[in-house]
Each structure stands twice: as structure tokens, then as C-alpha cells.
Amino acid sequence: MPSDIKSSSTDRFTTHEFQPYVPATTQMRELTLLPLLAGTLLGMVFGASSLYLVLKVGLTVSASIPVAVISITLFRLLGGLGLRRATILENNIVQTAGSAGESIAFGLGVTMPAILILGFDLEIARVMLVAVLGGLLGILMMIPLRRALIVQQHGTLKYPEGTACAEVLKAGDADGAQAQSQAAGAGATTIFAGFGMGLVYKAVMLVLKGWKEVPEKIFGSTFKAGSVAAEISPELLGVGYIIGPYLASIMCAGGVLAYMVLIPAIKFFGEGLTEALAPGTMLIRDMSPNDIRGAYILYIGAGAVAAGGIISLLRSLPIIWQSLRHGLEMVRATRAGRGSVRRTDQDLSLKFVLIGILVLITAITWAKPLHMNLVGAVLIILFGFLFATVSSRLTGEIGSSSNPISGMTVATLLLTCLIFLVLGWTAPSYYVTALSVGAIVCIASSNAGTTSQDLKTGFLIGATPRFQQIAILIGALGSALILGPILLTLNQNGTVYVTQTTVEKATGKTKVNFPTELRADIKQLGRSETLIGPQAAADIKSYRVWHKSDTSGGPPGKYLVTEDGVPAYFVDPGINGQYTERPDGTKASKYQAPKATLMSYIIKGILSQQLPWGLVLLGVMIAVVLEMSGIPSLAFAVGVYLPLSSSSPIFIGGLIRWLVDCYLRRKHAGANLTEDQLMAEGDKSPGVLLASGYIAGGAIAGIIYAFMEGALGKVSEVITAWSTKHNPFFEGAYADGLSLIPFALLVLALYLAGREVLFRGQRKTAARAANSANP
Numbered sequence: 001m002p003s004d005i006k007s008s009s010t011d012r013f014t015t016h017e018f019q020p021y022v023p024a025t026t027q028m029r030e031l032t033l034l035p036l037l038a039g040t041l042l043g044m045v046f047g048a049s050s051l052y053l054v055l056k057v058g059l060t061v062s063a064s065i066p067v068a069v070i071s072i073t074l075f076r077l078l079g080g081l082g083l084r085r086a087t088i089l090e091n092n093i094v095q096t097a098g099s100a101g102e103s104i105a106f107g108l109g110v111t112m113p114a115i116l117i118l119g120f121d122l123e124i125a126r127v128m129l130v131a132v133l134g135g136l137l138g139i140l141m142m143i144p145l146r147r148a149l150i151v152q153q154h155g156t157l158k159y160p161e162g163t164a165c166a167e168v169l170k171a172g173d174a175d176g177a178q179a180q181s182q183a184a185g186a187g188a189t190t191i192f193a194g195f196g197m198g199l200v201y202k203a204v205m206l207v208l209k210g211w212k213e214v215p216e217k218i219f220g221s222t223f224k225a226g227s228v229a230a231e232i233s234p235e236l237l238g239v240g241y242i243i244g245p246y247l248a249s250i251m252c253a254g255g256v257l258a259y260m261v262l263i264p265a266i267k268f269f270g271e272g273l274t275e276a277l278a279p280g281t282m283l284i285r286d287m288s289p290n291d292i293r294g295a296y297i298l299y300i301g302a303g304a305v306a307a308g309g310i311i312s313l314l315r316s317l318p319i320i321w322q323s324l325r326h327g328l329e330m331v332r333a334t335r336a337g338r339g340s341v342r343r344t345d346q347d348l349s350l351k352f353v354l355i356g357i358l359v360l361i362t363a364i365t366w367a368k369p370l371h372m373n374l375v376g377a378v379l380i381i382l383f384g385f386l387f388a389t390v391s392s393r394l395t396g397e398i399g400s401s402s403n404p405i406s407g408m409t410v411a412t413l414l415l416t417c418l419i420f421l422v423l424g425w426t427a428p429s430y431y432v433t434a435l436s437v438g439a440i441v442c443i444a445s446s447n448a449g450t451t452s453q454d455l456k457t458g459f460l461i462g463a464t465p466r467f468q469q470i471a472i473l474i475g476a477l478g479s480a481l482i483l484g485p486i487l488l489t490l491n492q493n494g495t496v497y498v499t500q501t502t503v504e505k506a507t508g509k510t511k512v513n514f515p516t517e518l519r520a521d522i523k524q525l526g527r528s529e530t531l532i533g534p535q536a537a538a539d540i541k542s543y544r545v546w547h548k549s550d551t552s553g554g555p556p557g558k559y560l561v562t563e564d565g566v567p568a569y570f571v572d573p574g575i576n577g578q579y580t581e582r583p584d585g586t587k588a589s590k591y592q593a594p595k596a597t598l599m600s601y602i603i604k605g606i607l608s609q610q611l612p613w614g615l616v617l618l619g620v621m622i623a624v625v626l627e628m629s630g631i632p633s634l635a636f637a638v639g640v641y642l643p644l645s646s647s648s649p650i651f652i653g654g655l656i657r658w659l660v661d662c663y664l665r666r667k668h669a670g671a672n673l674t675e676d677q678l679m680a681e682g683d684k685s686p687g688v689l690l691a692s693g694y695i696a697g698g699a700i701a702g703i704i705y706a707f708m709e710g711a712l713g714k715v716s717e718v719i720t721a722w723s724t725k726h727n728p729f730f731e732g733a734y735a736d737g738l739s740l741i742p743f744a745l746l747v748l749a750l751y752l753a754g755r756e757v758l759f760r761g762q763r764k765t766a767a768r769a770a771n772s773a774n775p
Contacts, residue, residue: 018154020462021170022089024344030089031467038074039097039471040478042067047101047479048486049699053235054109055490055575055591057646058638060102061242064165064453066692067098069191072172088173089463095165096454096468097475103450104135104479107443108487110409111435113575113596116491118431118604119547119557122575124488126369130436131480133360133367134443137380139473140356141388142448142455143348146465149392150455157396162456169461190686190753194693195700198234201746202701205232207716209723209730211739214645218289225267226260227289229645232743235702236646238694240653241687241750245661247635248654254304254639255647257622262300262640263292279612281555293643294578299612301641302601303619305594308634309410311627344459346466370436371429375419383412383441388448395449396456405449406595406634409442413599417606426607428547434603447476486703492533493706494574494589496582497560520546520565529560531569535582543568586717589706594641649743653691656747660687660754687754694750 022028046063054060071094075086086094108131115122149157204210216229240248270277270284277284280295287295364370365377387408416434420426425433451472458468526545530536543560546567558571572579575591582588605611622640623633639647664685665678723730729738752758 018151018459020344020460021166022462024342024462026462027343028089029087030464031093031470032090035071035075035086035090035093036097036471036474038071039067039094040475042070042094042098043101043475043479044482045101045700046098046696047105047483048703049235049696050102050105051109051483051486052490052699052702053239053695054106054595055113055487055593057236057239057592057642057650058110058594060106061239061692061695062099062161062450062453063102064095064099064161064450064457065168066191066689066696068092068095068165068168069172069689071095071098072169073189073192076172088169088461089467091169091172092458092461092463093467093471095169096458097471097478099450099454100135100139100447100472100476101479101483103138103446104131104443104476105483106405107131107134107439107446108483109593110406110595111439111442111599112487113491113591113593114435114600114603115432116573117576117597117600118435119428120432121545121558122488122491122573123369124484126432126436127487128481128484129363129367129369130439131443131484132477133364134440135447135476135480136473137357137360137384137440138388138391138444138447139451139469139476140353140360141385141444142392142451143353143469144350145389145392145452146347146455149396149452150459154459157393157456159396159453159456161395162453163460165453166457166460169457190689190758191693193758194238194690194753195697196693197746197749198238198694198697198699199701200697201234201742202698203705205742206701206705207719209719209727211727211729211742212731212735213739215736215739216645217736223264224271225287225289225292226264227644228259228648229643230648230652230740230743231643231645232649232739232746233698233702234694234746235698236649237653237656237743237746237750238691238698240650240655241657241691241754242695243650243654245654245658247632248650248657250632250635251639251642252644252647252651252654254301254636255642255644256639257636258293258297258301258640259289259644262297263289266292266296279615290643296615298597298641299601299615300619300622301594301637302598303616304623304633304637304640305406305598305619306410306602306616307620307623308626308632308637309406310414311623312632312634343464344462346464348466348469364436364440371432372436373433375423376416376433376437379412379416379419379437380440383415383437384444387412387441387445391445391449392452395452405442405446406598408445409438409595409599410602412441413438413602414606417603421606431603431607434607435599438599490589490591490703490706491574494577494591495533495535496572496577496579496588497531497535497539497569498572498579499569499583518567520544520548520559520561520567522565525561525565531560533574534586534588535584538584586720589702592642592646594638597641652747653750656751656754657687659751660685663755685754686756686758687750690750690753690758694746 043063046067050060050063068091071086071091075091079085108127112122112127112130115126150159205213211232213233214229214231216227219226267284267287273284276282279299280287280291282291282295284292361377361381364380365372365374370376390408391405413434416437420430420434451469454468454472455465457463458465524546526547528542529545530542531539544563544565546559546561546565548556548559555570558573559567560569560571561567574589575593576597577588577590580588580590601611601616605613605616619637619640623637626633626636661678668678725731728734729741749758
């Protein structure tokens with residue numbers, strides 16, 4: 001539908017009449033209780049799966065379209081049972097409330113785990129405050145910009161995800177044609193099938209030890225320390241399919257550089273050294289590939305990610321300036337729209353927005369867990385408005401997936417830490433203050449972009465903006481309250497309490513040394529604490545907490561010590577920890593949290609100046625070389641930082657998407673479609689819906705397993721012992737190859753869905769209905 005939007009000489013924000021799908025004069029059910037509750041609950045589910053994903057690989061995918069399809073199907077089923085069906089505006093409320101969880105999960109996963117890496121505790125109050133305050137602040141800051149970005153620039157800013165979601169809602173309009181309803185049902189069948197397949201696959205792999213989770217091949221003496229591996233998980237496969245072959249290939253290429261070039265090179269040149277090469281603590285000849293990665297490659301990857309984020313932000317400077325100018329114009333012009341009584345022009349009042357922002361800023365300033373001060377609160381206001389505006393506009397131009405939120409967060413932390421350095425605020429407590437500033441700005445920016453997509457969807461279908469804004473505020477609050485406990489539980493159940501005894505790692509034997517002279521200063525000891533998670537039953541004693549910040553005498557981090565300061569345990573966290581096996585031999589789930597690690601490096605590097613800058617600058621130069629070669633450096637840099645096992649299944653998903661896109665090109669060869677139209681055909685194919693189901697099902701299974709890991713206890717040990725002895729897919733000479741068979745079946749199902757072979761019956765029924773409705 002053409003936009004035909006122009007500005008008049010008297011009011012820049014007056015437009016020619018745009019006719020949405022539901023006219024402004026139509027009165028229809030919209031903000032009702034059941035859709036609001038359904039959207040909030042779906043937002044929690046997809047927020048949890050997004051949090052799991054961002055801890056794994058540092059990225060998420062938009063939840064709006066899957067939530068919209070599920071909403072259409074659920075209310076269609078209710079209609080079949082004799083209950084009322086949802087209107088298109090009620091389905092829009094569901095997807096609006098359900099979309100907030102994904103953006104908050106991204107902001108939390110990118111920032112808050114850095115607390116652990118900096119040596120502090122991941123306190124529940126701190127995490128929930130950051131999630132709630134950042135999520136609500138981003139929405140409120142976006143509301144005054146709606147008319148400038150969504151309405152006045154309707155023909156300029158496309159908001160691709162929001163536009164696609166509007167098309168899904170139109171196609172599934174329950175009050176429209178039967179064919180449209182059946183088409184939506186076929187899509188929902190695909191999503192639910194993908195969810196079930198991902199859930200069952202991941203549960204069999206994790207709980208029943210049906211097959212090896214990470215097949216791996218380490219090369220021999222001719223290519224020492226070179227290795228390839230793949231974490232054969234449905235959620236990573238689905239991510240690769242959705243982001244497409246280009247980004248998936250670039251990300252995996254970063255992993256190939258790390259594991260097939262940099263790690264073997266370090267092994268080759270360092271094998272003859274007779275002393276440990278800092279920042280490593282072991283001889284290089286004794287290091288496994290993952291040991292080398294932990295000691296050296298992580299810093300190189302962090303430097304590349306930081307440089308890539310800053311470069312992406314610098315490229316956006318013209319848009320930043322335009323966004324600020326339009327934002328200020330919008331604030332001045334808001335009064336011009338106050339007299340409007342049209343339903344589709346009604347926003348929450350500017351008075352409500354300003355009071356809400358003031359309340360949130362006051363809460364940020366006085367919240368003790370954030371260690372905030374007046375300077376930090378002012379920085380949140382400045383950076384929050386700046387990057388919420390930029391995020392909203394960038395989302396309109398390039399979409400949520402390409403929005404450089406990480407770069408904005410890096411810039412926020414860099415500037416905040418430099419200001420703190422000038423003021424002499426370099427004590428450890430200021431680490432938390434700086435991170436709180438970055439975390440709230442990150443979540444606010446991310447949620448502002450998501451809110452923009454939702455308001456664009458509403459603009460196209462004729463929703464009431466005020467009702468959407470209320471819905472996303474409630475949805476954001478619900479997701480924020482649940483994501484904090486999930487984050488803490490994932491970390492707790494993956495925590496390993498390391499003792500003096502040798503700990504078996506996935507890649508070899510290492511040892512944490514507690515020298516006899518290592519003692520904690522009793523004055524530095526914190527509260528008393530007992531063990532938590534799977535090891536809690538083995539030791540019920542209470543210990544004092546010691547946060548060790550230097551490297552002398554033992555690794556920095558959190559220790560549990562006796563009352564006289566003698567270390568009893570080194571606490572290796574579940575997020576970004578190094579030990580994947582506990583002293584009793586049970587496995588521990590670890591989460592890389594790549595971008596959170598970067599944030600911690602920025603804070604510690606500037607405020608304490610304790611980074612191996614040589615390695616960091618190597619990463620920076622890698623990013624510069626890539627940008628000079630015309631290759632997006634940020635996706636590549638994330639691949640350098642992540643284990644190759646995480647990026648390789650993403651690459652496989654991208655490869656399947658490429659094969660499906662090739663099929664669609666042949667299928668539509670005679671239709672003279674443009675590249676954008678061909679891309680749209682791929683984006684709305686059943687493969688994308690099945691991949692979305694894979695992501696949700698696999699991630700939810702991983703979260704449930706993490707929550708139950710401690711309760712499973714002996715049962716898990718028995719299953720693991722049996723599978724080790726009797727299951728060749730899990731352990732043995734051929735386990736690496738055999739475990740690829742179930743994954744290949746998952747890949748085949750995704751390919752067949754993209755080719756429209758799976759679930760063909762439902763689509764044929766929908767097509768027949770469409771033909772009969774449009775003879």
C-alpha cells in the first residue's frame with residue numbers, strides 16, 4: 001500500500017490521509033484482558049529463550065512474528081470451541097506485549113554477566129532493577145518520537161520486522177476470509193512442530209544422554225592444536241537459518257580464524273617456551289586448544305568486537321545527528337497533535353511520559369544495589385535519550401537484527417569510564433556504577449527499537465498507539481521480573497566450586513593452586529555463604545566471601561574462605577567460567593556470554609588498566625583489516641570470540657537457508673521478482689517458522705534442564721554412566737560421527753520445510769480455500 005505522506009507548510013507532522021487496514025473510525029475490541037495476559041506470558045517464554053541464546057552466542061532474533069502467529073492460532077482454536085475469536089487489533093496487542101521480552105533479554109545478557117567477570121556477585125535485586133528500569137525507560141523515551149519516526153517518515157523508514165508482522169496479522173485476521181485463517185493455522189502448525197522437535201531433541205540429548213552434545217576433531221602432530229567442533233543444538237541451527245548465509249558465514253569464518261589459524265600459530269611458536277607466557281599461567285606446550293583460547297584468543301576477540309562495535313557506531317553518526325534533530329523537533333511539535341481525537345493518533349500523554357521518566361531516574365539514583373550517583377544518573381539521561389532515538393531510527397532503516405546496540409553500549413561504557421577516570425573514581429565499587437549505566441542504556445536502546453517496530457505494525461493495521469504503549473509497558477515489566485531469576489539460576493546451576501584437587505576439564509587436566517601462603521585479609525571478607533547448586537549437598541558448611549581482584553598467589557575472582565581467611569573453594573561461575581566438570585565428575589553447563597565479557601574488559605581495562613593491551617590491539621587490527629576489505633567486522637569478531645563449536649551450527653543453518661533460497665529463485669524464475677521480493681519470499685517461507693520453533697524449543701529445553709540439573713543429581717549420574725558404557729552415540733571411538741546422525745535429521749527437516757515439502761497438506765488446504773475465496 002503506497003504511503004503518499006507529505007508535509008504541509010504549516011505543520012511538518014501533518015500528513016495526507018493514510019488508510020490503515022482498520023480505519024480510524026472503526027471501533028473494535030483491542031486492549032482486553034485475555035490478549036494482554038497471553039502476550040505477557042508469551043513474552044516471558046520468548047524472553048527466556050532469547051536470554052539463553054544471548055548467553056550462548058551473543059545474539060537474539062525478533063520474537064514478534066512467532067508470537068503473532070501463535071496468537072492467531074490460539075484464539076482461532078478458542079473460536080472453534082465456541083468462544084469468541086480475537087480481532088486483528090487484539091492479536092496485535094498480543095505480539096506487542098510479547099515482543100518486549102526478547103529486547104530486555106538481549107540487554108541483560110550483554111551486560112549483567114560482566115558483574116561476575118569483574119568479581120562481584122550477580123545479585124537478584126541488581127539484575128531485576130536494571131531490567132525493569134531500563135526496559136520501561138526505553139519505551140517511555142520512544143513514545144514522544146512516534147509521530148516523527150512512524151507517521152511523518154512512513155515512506156522513508158521501512159521498519160522491516162514491523163512491516164512483516166503487519167502482513168502476518170492481516171493474513172491471519174480471524175474476522176476476515178476463511179483462507180486467511182487457514183493460512184495462519186498452517187504457519188502455526190509449523191512453529192509448534194518446530195518447538196516440539198527442538199524440545200524433544202534437546203531433552204533426549206541433555207537429559208537421556210542420547211548422543212554427544214559437541215562432536216569434536218583435534219588434529220594430530222602435523223597441525224597441532226588445530227580443531228573443529230560443533231554444538232549440535234536446534235536453537236543454533238535455527239539462528240543460522242534466520243540470519244541467513246551471509247552473516248552466518250562471516251561469523252563462522254571468525255571461528256575458523258581462531259581455531260584453525262591463531263590457536264595453531266600460538267602453539268607452533270610457543271611450544272618451545274620454558275616459561276608461561278602472560279597472561280597465560282601454563283606452558284603453551286601443555287595447553288589444549290581451549291586452554292589457548294582462554295588465555296589469549298579471548299582478548300584478541302574482545303578487541304575485535306570492541307573495534308567492530310565502535311566502527312558500526314561511527315558509520316551511524318549521520319543518522320545519529322538526524323535522529324537527534326528530529327527528536328528535538330518532535331518534542332517542540334507535540335502540542336500540534338494534542339487536539340486530535342482520532343483513535344489512531346492517541347498516544348500516552350507527554351505529561352505521563354515525563355513524570356514516568358523522572359520517577360525512573362529517581363529510582364535509579366537512589367537504588368543501592370546499582371551503586372549509582374548523580375553523575376551516573378545524568379549520563380543515563382543523556383545516553384539514554386541519545387541512543388533510544390538512534391536505535392528507533394536505525395531499526396526503521398536496517399531492522400532490529402542489524403541494529404548496533406552493542407556498539408552503543410560500548411560507546412556508553414567507554415565514555416562513562418573515561419569520565420570516572422578523570423574524576424579519580426577507580427575503586428572497584430565504581431565498576432558496578434559504570435556497568436549499571438551501560439546496562440540500563442543498553443536495555444533502554446534495545447527496547448526503544450522493539451517499541452518502534454511494534455508501533456509501525458500498529459500504524460499499518462490501524463491500532464490505537466496508546467493501547468499498544470500500555471501493552472508493551474506491561475509486557476516489559478512482566479518479562480523483566482522473570483528474566484532476572486532465570487539469569488541467576490542458569491549461573492548458579494553451572495557454577496563449579498573448585499578445590500585443591502585436580503579437576504578434570506573437557507580438554508584435559510588443570511589445577512587451581514591455593515598456595516599455602518595465600519590468605520585473605522579478614523577486613524576484606526564479605527558476608528557468609530553456603531554452596532549452591534549441584535554441589536550444595538556435598539558441603540553444607542558456611543564460608544566467608546572473598547572477592548580477589550589481583551592475580552598474585554592465585555587466579556582473581558570469588559573465593560569461599562574460612563573465618564581465618566584460608567581459601568576453601570574457588571568459585572567458577574556458570575557464565576563465562578572455565579571448568580566444565582565438577583570434582584565428582586559430573587558435567588557443568590557453561591555459557592560464554594561473549595559481549596558481557598567485552599563489557600567487563602572495557603571497564604577493567606580503563607579503570608584498573610589491567611588488560612593485555614597487545615592482544616586487544618591485535619583484535620582491533622583484525623577488525624580494521626576486515627572493514628578495509630569491505631567485510632562487516634562485528635559479526636566476524638563475535639565469531640573470533642566464540643568457540644567454533646557455537647558458530648559452526650549457525651553456519652550450517654545459513655547453508656540450509658542458501659539452498660532454500662536457491663530453490664525459491666528457480667521456483668519464481670518466471671515472475672521477474674526483484675532481489676527484495678525474493679528475499680521476502682525466503683523470509684516468509686515455512687523454513688523460517690520451523691527455525692523459530694527450533695530456537696524456542698531448544699532454548700526452553702536447555703533452561704528447564706539447567707533448572708533441574710541439581711534436582712536430577714544421582715539420576716543424571718546413573719544415566720551418564722550407562723550411556724558411557726553402552727551408548728556408542730554418546731561415548732566411544734565413533735561417538736563424534738554417530739552423534740551427527742540425529743542432527744542431520746534435524747537439518748533435513750529444516751531443509752524440507754523450507755522447500756515446502758513438510759506440512760504440505762495444511763498449505764494445500766489453505767491454498768484451496770484461497771482459490772475458492774478469490775475465483
